[in-house]
Amino acid sequence: MLQQVNVGGSNGYPIFLNASLEGLGAYLEEKFGVKAHYLLITNNRVANLYAERVLKGLKEFRTDLITVPDSEEEKSLTTIARLTEEAVKFRTDRDSVVLALGGGVIGDLAGFFATIYYRGIRYIQIPTTLLAQVDSSIGGKVAVNHACGKNLLGAFSPPQAVWTDFSTLRTLPWSEIQNGLAETVKHAMVADPELFDFIESHADAIRNHDQDLLSRLAARSLAVKVKIVSEDEKEHGIRILLNLGHSFGHALETADSYKGISHGQGVSIGLAAAANLARDRGLLTEKELARIISLLDKLKLPRNIPPCAAKDLLSLMAADKKNKAGNKILVLPVGIGKSMVVTDCTDQEIMQAWEKVFK
């Protein structure tokens, strides 16, 4: 049954859960009337799977489809320029609405495109991966990458709505499920001990891709993010807690030695590194650390990497957007289901945490 969760803040918007791709048209008609123009942006793979289902509900409207290749490489200014060209061809104007159908890459790319095209037009997130459903479609962060860093250029730009159809999880390969699970474990570690228990007790079913369970897990997990971003729209405060595992993870994603590591894998290993650092600081007991590591294992999420020079990883962390005035800002778990910001970690401590996750 259709369920609605509202993101609060000065630019609040609804997230619809158990929504159907075919039903989007009816919602749009009610919200924007019959005359609006829709620009559906997706990638080739998702287009093959789902574009038809969305377009079916949009038959009555002027709708144009733009597809990009299925690749993180597309999160670039080059693709923004190409989208602009096609959007102009389709006479996309200030009253048009962008529909971002896909995972995190499409959400970030199409969302950022909508944010700057004509100085900003409206857009709707239609997340089709677990990662996008529990995390990236919520909170209005959109961006493209730059050779010097991931998500370097972007905006805080809330969508008009998020339209989530969990049935898209059925076609999702395990590697993609993994990306979402890493964020789900993160949400549990950041702020929801009961979610942590839930994942622990259903790890087998989750790993077996149990559709019903994945939906329940997603709904529970995204609620953590909704709560946090509602309180802190623009990342001036507690929202930084959602960065748990990410300072480490981003370094892995950008390191030459770990080419091909996915965002979820990076986050998962990052959670293990952060947990080790937290244990060293007395924020986690040995037992709590073991519980976290064991959960990652149960979910078949990676928690270590082949050794390299910890110093190199440390210096990649220096490029983190959250750093301030040269200080590395880290989020660390405090027991299970709580977390805190730490600004006084020494390089030595961080390198030791890296070494703990070396195989």
Place this chain on the structure above:
Amino acid sequence: MLQQVNVGGSNGYPIFLNASLEGLGAYLEEKFGVKAHYLLITNNRVANLYAERVLKGLKEFRTDLITVPDSEEEKSLTTIARLTEEAVKFRTDRDSVVLALGGGVIGDLAGFFATIYYRGIRYIQIPTTLLAQVDSSIGGKVAVNHACGKNLLGAFSPPQAVWTDFSTLRTLPWSEIQNGLAETVKHAMVADPELFDFIESHADAIRNHDQDLLSRLAARSLAVKVKIVSEDEKEHGIRILLNLGHSFGHALETADSYKGISHGQGVSIGLAAAANLARDRGLLTEKELARIISLLDKLKLPRNIPPCAAKDLLSLMAADKKNKAGNKILVLPVGIGKSMVVTDCTDQEIMQAWEKVFK
């Protein structure tokens, strides 16, 4: 003496007039403290003239300078990518502040860069041309161009402050003064009959580059813009009136047949075209039209162009961002010092207006 005008709205900010470039540092120290990092972005020509004066006041702070060539071509995604690379090298972070020193191109480019770098950092406009001082530095509109259109990608993104030193007008070539004068006449025609009188009675002094008069003119002219954008931050309402002359002007700026026409020249000819259309519709008397044309002549602003196919210009107007659902939206003068939005102009009427400004 330093004068302050405040832009209202939910993201209000101060405009400082008669400010000195050397005095900026003291203001920044008061506003952002001593620890902030500043990224001064300007072009080669302005850097030669004024960077030293600004940097003198910033001696105590960590400040880095980035210069781009002096060209409208630099308002591009390509330059945004290059600025990003340099900003990262200079360890520009979320607490850094961009200083946009220059005319409209630099303000738009550096302002847009600040708006999307790290999902948005703070910036200050330091306009050095008449156009930037009376118009483009105010109102938070920033953008880059795209092959398919001017200012196609951008944002509404208010600066932290505008720091205006009128002494920079001294070095300004006449062609640049012209760009600003066209907007000043526009402001008078849109909403300030007394400003129109003022320009009329001081046209000679203005043309002779009288420094004191230009400052008074600029202060008066920018007040019109401040009033309008304070009421309508994101161009949902009356702000569109500032588009007077621009639908025509933009077409000229993009037309192959008129390569090299400046923004101000386009606007000036656009004002003449709009005035002719207004006369045809009975919104202006013959006498009022003559008064407008005569003022343009007195200021040595162009008001006609070599003939071409009016149809081609008409079709270029179809790409205007302000158009809605295929209707051309025009702003027309109503008497002297008033204006209105007109949505029912026929293509025939618009082509006739074009023909009236053919030499």
